[in-house]
Amino acid sequence: MKKDTSLFLDEAKINIKAGDGGPGIVSFFLLKGSHKKIASGGSGGKGGDIIFKATKSISTLYGFKKKIHFKAENGQQGMPNNRQGRKGKDCIIYVPVGTIIKDNGVVCADLNEEGAQYVAAVGGIGGRGNASFVSQQRRFPGFAEKGEKVSDRWVSLELRLLADVALVGFPNAGKSAIISKISAAKPKIADYPFTTLTPNLGVVSVDNDSFVVADIPGLIEGAHSGIGLGDKFLRHIMRSKLVVYVLDLEVFLRNGEIDLINTFKILRNELKLYDTSLYKKSYFIVINKIDLVSQQDKVLVEKLENIKRKLRMISKRQVLQISAVTGKGLSELIKLMYEKLLKEKQINEKLTDEKILSEKLLFEDDLKLRKLNLSAEVKPLKQLPKKTKGAAYKVYSLNSLDKDLKKKFDLDKIEVIKQGNEYIIKNENLERMVSMTDLENEEALEYLKDKLKKMGIGDKLKKMGVPIGSTVIIKDLVFELLD
């Protein structure tokens, strides 16, 4: 099977951790002029979430080679006077549009539109302060809950690369040689036409940023009507933002100035015939193989200058001279590509300003909705209707709104693991309850036992076959199952 390089994948593996919930506190408010006290310890704030957000302003996963750990802020602890601790800040991870997020090989999200987002990890809930435990029987609770701890996990990111920059030229102009020098791509380079039979993609890094360059098979006159390899590969660069026309100095040395300038005109015409939007894309010109002209040969150097002037006049664009073999001019080439791309992105951003604003509002709404959440399970909530022309929104949210989840604890999902004479209980909600309890505090422990009793955990375990008198373990809590 032929390798389709349009499926060129960029991959990264990163570690994410949502923020832990802040602890609740124990505090009492003393009423002035009397000995009365009122429990007033506030609850801890919720930990921040890990949210992936797709943006067109990044085009590769290159940034994730340097930074692989992402942590959202923990919730703050509760405060006296019944004040809640501050919520931890969410950690927003920007990824290129088209990024697929996988957890253990399973696709959790496909962020294929600008602004699409995915809550990959939900912050821990804040522990309740002692004010929350006041009841008729317990007027002065001397305990508070700890914040919920959240574990980290690894997720994989995958991106099918799309070219930002397209190298277009006649066969043998040196396009593959250029991409092999400015990126890690290793295409076949050879001294005969049509060496490249399918497009090659390479990631070019600049400072802390990167972009993707495509080297497509050479074009010749009549490509639009199927001559040579035809123009079928041009579809691979339809979404690129910049076209670089690569001209071959050998053509000039062999056939003269007119032929070289003609190759440029032919290439422009082939693009125009294929699709005018491709023809209208931002572009500049590169003359490759300048190592073939000795700087001592003043006549030849002058002729070359003349060609550049003419090309500049015809195209009203910059004309660079490079050599993929010696490396001359390649850093200028990368710099110019990058500058032009940034400019294109700025123009694009202006066009989508309105879109971004409405997405922001949507995003904040979404965060409010998630406050009730009890579970970290995630699913696409809804596909919102298209608002403005071309602007589609995809919002992933938690299924906190599912009525079923509001049933406090799903006890059907209790799992019992027998280890010797001990029974280890696995249930997300029971484990959370235990880990949020300050087990050193007698009162807190009493409260927990009372709650487990009311929930009928003992009966449930007995029904499941756990014998009376056995030792039962839920996280750090160890107790005996009584009759």
Ligand SMILES: Nc1nc2c(ncn2[C@@H]2O[C@H](COP(=O)(O)OP(=O)(O)OP(=O)(O)O)[C@@H](O)[C@H]2O)c(=O)[nH]1
């Ligand atoms: N002297 C010199 N030769 C070069 C330079 N760049 C490429 N070449 C040679 O030109 C030939 C063609 O190079 P490729 O990179 O395969 O050309 P291409 O444009 O990808 O060609 P196709 O894949 O057929 O479209 C090879 O023999 C290269 O070694 C250069 O800067 N100087």
Ligand SMILES: [Mg+2]
């Ligand atoms: Mg090639």
